[in-house]
Structure formats: C-alpha cells, structure tokens
Amino acid sequence: MKALSGYFFTGFPGFICQELVRELLATKKDISDVFLLVLPTQKSMSLPVIQSYQRMYPQTAFHLIEGDITQPDLMMKDDDQQRVSERTHYVFHLAAIYDLAVKKEIAFEVNVNGTREVLRWLKSVPGLKRFMYFSTAYVAGRRDGKILERELVHKFPFKNHYEETKYLAEVLVEKEKINLPITIIRPGIVKGHSQTGETSKFDGPYMMLNFLYSLRFLPLIPHLGKGDAEFNVVPIDYIVKSTCFLTHSGRALGRTFHLTNPEPITIREAYRVLMDKLLKKEPKGSIPLPFAKTFLRVPTARKWLKVEREALDYFTWKGSFDCTEARTILGDAGIICPPFHLTADTMVKYYNEHRSDTMKHIHIS
Structure with a gap:
C-alpha cells in the first residue's frame, strides 16, 4: 500500500x-x-x-x-x-x-x-x-x-x-x-484556463481587454507605442x-x-488579436507610450480604463525567457503550453460573460 x-x-x-x-x-x-x-x-x-x-x-x-x-x-x-x-x-x-x-x-x-x-x-x-x-x-x-x-x-x-x-x-x-x-x-x-477561459481576476493581460473595451466607441483605436516587446x-x-x-x-x-510560453508573441500582435476577438476591429496608427503614461497619471483615467500605469513598462522591455529545461522535463510528460492565439477565443469569451462582475476587476488607485 x-x-x-x-x-x-x-x-x-x-x-x-x-x-x-x-x-x-x-x-x-x-x-x-x-x-x-x-x-x-x-x-x-x-x-x-x-x-x-x-x-x-x-x-x-x-x-x-x-x-x-x-x-x-x-x-x-x-x-x-x-x-x-x-x-x-x-x-x-x-x-x-x-x-x-x-x-x-x-x-x-x-x-x-x-x-x-x-x-x-x-x-x-x-x-x-x-x-x-x-x-x-x-x-x-x-x-x-x-x-x-x-x-x-x-x-x-x-x-x-x-x-x-x-x-x-x-x-x-x-x-x-x-x-x-x-x-x-x-x-x-x-491568464485563465485554456479550455474554459475561467479566471478569478481581470488583471495582467486582461488590462489590455479593459483598455480596448473602454475605447470601443472610437472609430479608430491606435496601437500603444511600437509594442515589439515579448508578451509571455x-x-x-x-x-x-x-x-x-x-x-x-x-x-x-x-x-x-x-x-513561460516557448512561443511568445509580441505585445503588438496580442493587442491586434484581442482587438479582433473583442471588437472585430483592427488597430490604426499608434500613440507614443510617453503620452499614454502621462494620461494614466490621472487617477480618473486609470479607473475609467481599468489599467495600472505600471503595466505600460512591459511594452518596451526587451527580455526573452528561455524555458529549455522546463520543456525538456515537461515534454516527457506530454505537458505543453498552447500558443496564445489558440486560447484567445476562450479568454475573450469569458471576459465578455463576466466583465460586469465588479468582483473580477482589481482595485485601481
């Protein structure tokens, strides 16, 4: 036994x-x-x-x-x-x-x-x-x-x-x-579950969805900066x-x-994928990040967009995570991380179903 x-x-x-x-x-x-x-x-x-x-x-x-x-x-x-x-x-x-x-x-x-x-x-x-x-x-x-x-x-x-x-x-x-x-x-x-989308809080990558949903009424929604940083x-x-x-x-x-995800995409590409899934729109143009950071200094702006100003620091970071050792061990067990674009549908679907739930949103000061 x-x-x-x-x-x-x-x-x-x-x-x-x-x-x-x-x-x-x-x-x-x-x-x-x-x-x-x-x-x-x-x-x-x-x-x-x-x-x-x-x-x-x-x-x-x-x-x-x-x-x-x-x-x-x-x-x-x-x-x-x-x-x-x-x-x-x-x-x-x-x-x-x-x-x-x-x-x-x-x-x-x-x-x-x-x-x-x-x-x-x-x-x-x-x-x-x-x-x-x-x-x-x-x-x-x-x-x-x-x-x-x-x-x-x-x-x-x-x-x-x-x-x-x-x-x-x-x-x-x-x-x-x-x-x-x-x-x-x-x-x-x-983020949430790859199959069900379930998550307890709309933080991290969900701030991008908060931002896009808050601007849904605009005829054109721009990118934020170059967005060439890794989105892991x-x-x-x-x-x-x-x-x-x-x-x-x-x-x-x-x-x-x-x-970490062995197939990370850029923030720019994730932004495009999520905008398409959420609003059926394509980004047009780009807002310089310094301008966006200045805007988010205003507490009212942060609370309306449901975005922390500190999140924008990840839009310009140029690091990349090597996960060779994890993949070697986990691969033997058949445990594989799915690419972001394959789980974006369930992520957005769950967000749409629960975005009015105030308990899901984090407090923005």
Whole structure:
C-alpha cells in the first residue's frame, strides 16, 4: 500500500492556489491531508471552497489553518502547528502581493519577510519531501536579451516593487537549496484556463481587454507605442499541471524552471488579436507610450480604463525567457503550453460573460 502524504499551501484562497489544489486532488490518490493557510479575514470566503473539495474527495482531510506568513511560525496556533508539522510532506508557497502598483513597504513585508518566515518554519517540518516556491519570471527586472532558468542574481533595476521584492525573496530561497528539498517555479503572466477561459481576476493581460473595451466607441483605436516587446502569457492549467508533475519529479529537485510560453508573441500582435476577438476591429496608427503614461497619471483615467500605469513598462522591455529545461522535463510528460492565439477565443469569451462582475476587476488607485 502506497504511503499517504500531507500537503500544505500558503496563498489560499488565491486563484492559482485553488486550481493547484484541484489538480493535485484529481491526479494524486495518496493525499491524506490538505492544510490551507489563510488570513483570518479570508476564512469566511474560504469555507465554501473547502466544502466543495470535501464533497468531491471525502477520503482526504481538509484543514483551514488561520495564520499569517509574515509572523513567526506563520502565526499558527500551537495545536495547528504540531498537527501540520507532523503530517506535512509537501509545501507550496504561493502567498504574495502580486499588484504591479503595490507600495514598497507592503511588498517587502509580504513577499520578502513572509518568505523568510516560511523558510524558517520549514526547518520544523521533519518529513518534508519538497518545497515548491512560486516566484515569477519577472525577477529578471530590466535585464534584456535571453534569460536562462539557472540565472538569478543581477544588478539591473526593476520595473516595480512587485518584481524587486519577488527577486529578493527568490534569492533567499535559492540560498536554502543546500539545506532543503526545493524546486522554484517562475511563471510568466498567468491568464485563465485554456479550455474554459475561467479566471478569478481581470488583471495582467486582461488590462489590455479593459483598455480596448473602454475605447470601443472610437472609430479608430491606435496601437500603444511600437509594442515589439515579448508578451509571455501562460494559461493557468499549464501552470498547475506543470507544478504537479515537477513536485513529484526527482529531476526537478534543486532546480528552477521558467513556466513561460516557448512561443511568445509580441505585445503588438496580442493587442491586434484581442482587438479582433473583442471588437472585430483592427488597430490604426499608434500613440507614443510617453503620452499614454502621462494620461494614466490621472487617477480618473486609470479607473475609467481599468489599467495600472505600471503595466505600460512591459511594452518596451526587451527580455526573452528561455524555458529549455522546463520543456525538456515537461515534454516527457506530454505537458505543453498552447500558443496564445489558440486560447484567445476562450479568454475573450469569458471576459465578455463576466466583465460586469465588479468582483473580477482589481482595485485601481
């Protein structure tokens, strides 16, 4: 009989975390316990999700653990701490501030100090088989050219505090590879499910749809700048399938992987594809990016367009992610990232069906 395993997650009830738990439950038959660390303020919204898991997988015990990654021992109660420590074998650290416009102090507290506390706490988990750390491909900051999976430390600046603090956090995790069984995941820009389009928030690539929909009444809609930067978008199902496989792969131990699209398109081409799917129009002309950035300095403009000004910094970045090592391992398992144009229809269809849902849109300050 195969030994049972316990899984611990931070970042619940975030979208990626929810989808990752579902994928693990659907593919692994030896899960005895699922521990989900939630902030006390998010407990009520987490309960219905837990109940749905329990109905589908009655053989697994689900535990909603109140805590805070920025506090010692993750602010878990003593009895929770003991139970989690004794029964956990796999830990997934997804909790982070993902907002491009986040203030530095908040990002540093959650992304850097929070990761430091998780690493300290891991030393108290005697049966740990793997620590899966969710970073981002954009720890590359303003580096340009080809960026390899084995590369990390650099002296280039960053486009925002999100990138900078995720970089500093990954440096901490990288140093612990000699002490802990670690695999680092660096996703590209995550979008909804490739087949259903489902997503929890209209952030990231959906800001392009927000922008286009807000300007739908114009007879002509221009491009924003040259748009020759790489647009590296990956669907959530590729991320969770890849993570599940890498978690249990001996070949992934101690390594870092770009879960990025091996066939990225340019922002200009993505803009054209999304405009065609959403509005049945073609872009005409181009607005200089400095003009667009100036316009987005106005809070009213940002809120109307539902676009963060910081998002425009990605329109001129000249980096490209190499994902050879991830493709080599994942290809053996038949896990392949679909090209953007093949999933654009479902992305736009889901957006159209839910764009009036205020809960799907992120707060723009």
